[in-house]
Amino acid sequence: xxxxxxxxxxxxxxxxxxxxxxxxxxxxxxxxxxxxxxxxxxxxxxxxxxxxxxxxxxxxxxxxxxx
Amino acid sequence: xxxxxxxxxxxxxxxxxxxxxxxxxxxxxxxxxxxxxxxxxxxxxxxxxxxxxxxxxxxxxxxxxxxxxxxxxxxxxxxxxxxxxxxxxxxxxxxxxxxxxxxxxxxxxxxxxxxxxxxxxxxxxxxxxxxxxxxxxxxxxxxxxxxxxxxxxxxxxxxxxxxxxxxxxxxxxxxxxxxxxxxxxxxxxxxxxxxxxxxxxxxxxxxxxxxxxxxxxxxxxxxxxxxxxxxxxxxxxxxxxxxxxxxxxxxxxxxxxxxxxxxxxxxxxxxx
Numbered sequence: 001x002x003x004x005x006x007x008x009x010x011x012x013x014x015x016x017x018x019x020x021x022x023x024x025x026x027x028x029x030x031x032x033x034x035x036x037x038x039x040x041x042x043x044x045x046x047x048x049x050x051x052x053x054x055x056x057x058x059x060x061x062x063x064x065x066x067x
Numbered sequence: 068x069x070x071x072x073x074x075x076x077x078x079x080x081x082x083x084x085x086x087x088x089x090x091x092x093x094x095x096x097x098x099x100x101x102x103x104x105x106x107x108x109x110x111x112x113x114x115x116x117x118x119x120x121x122x123x124x125x126x127x128x129x130x131x132x133x134x135x136x137x138x139x140x141x142x143x144x145x146x147x148x149x150x151x152x153x154x155x156x157x158x159x160x161x162x163x164x165x166x167x168x169x170x171x172x173x174x175x176x177x178x179x180x181x182x183x184x185x186x187x188x189x190x191x192x193x194x195x196x197x198x199x200x201x202x203x204x205x206x207x208x209x210x211x212x213x214x215x216x217x218x219x220x221x222x223x224x225x226x227x228x229x230x231x232x233x234x235x236x237x238x239x240x241x242x243x244x245x246x247x248x249x250x251x252x253x254x255x256x257x258x259x260x261x262x263x264x265x266x267x268x269x270x271x272x273x274x275x276x277x278x279x280x281x282x283x284x285x286x287x288x289x290x291x292x293x294x295x296x297x298x299x300x301x302x303x304x305x306x307x308x309x310x311x312x313x314x315x316x317x318x319x320x321x322x323x324x325x326x327x328x329x330x331x332x333x334x335x336x337x338x339x
Contacts, residue, residue, distance in 0.1 A: 019271040023256070040159055044159060044160055044325065047325055050322075051322050054264065055263075058260070058264050060262050062263060062267060
């Protein structure tokens with residue numbers, strides 16, 4: 001079975017966004033738990049933060065295939 | 068049953084080449100575009116993107132054709148879907164003053180992207196349209212034009228670029244650092260991240276499904292019988308990942324339209 005070192009590199013690179021996304025949703029969940037009526041406002045902020053952190057992982061997967 | 072693998076063949080993992088589907092119509096001619104060899108023909112994702120547009124049109128045409136005070140089932144679905152986009156993406160993000168004129172754009176975009184994403188799961192189609200990056204780039208270019216045009220229309224050319232590239236409450240030397248960064252991130256990089264997010268999620272999800280399906284089949288057909296449970300496990304995981312993919316398909320359509328709404332809101336916001 002052939003492999004590609006790029007994929008190991010991508011796996012390592014995905015740790016960062018993984019931790020970031022975890023922190024974002026942890027903060028979102030605890031925010032909603034403290035103040036349930038703020039959910040609709042927090043949701044869009046959380047999704048925005050998730051999208052920004054996820055962009056790093058996406059650039060990583062694009063480069064893993066391109067390089 | 069014909070076997071895909073022979074006993075001594077090494078396992079070939081799925082690659083981006085698996086996404087180059089043969090043409091359904093035509094396909095005999097070739098041409099070069101941007102330095103890449105292209106096939107002149109109609110491929111499966113092209114048919115899917117038209118099919119999705121037709122499906123969205125039919126669903127909401129039927130839902131709105133016979134409007135009644137007490138909605139029927141189809142009208143109820145249509146109203147709920149419209150209300151979801153209008154309230155959670157239009158009103159909550161853009162704000163109650165301006166959102167109404169962007170709701171048709173956001174609503175159409177959301178269901179167009181959603182139907183195209185669901186193509187990856189619908190049996191006998193099972194190919195995500197947006198795993199071909201060109202399809203997504205066209206959507207991203209459209210949203211780039213929309214939010215920039217809206218901003219320039221409201222603030223004027225100079226005012227708009229000042230709004231997008233000069234952050235409020237910063238002065239002095241820091242501005243020299245921040246202005247190019249803000250300009251890059253708000254004007255230049257946005258369409259790329261917007262397109263790549265949708266494309267890469269659809270691409271990676273489909274690749275993962277191919278990997279589980281082919282890997283399971285390879286183990287079951289070529290390996291000794293003792294390995295068979297691993298192959299079955301791969302197929303069980305295939306089903307689990309396919310269900311997870313449905314969630315991701317919805318979430319990505321939601322995020323795509325939500326970001327569109329946020330960019331429009333950022334272009335419309337008044338200077339502080």
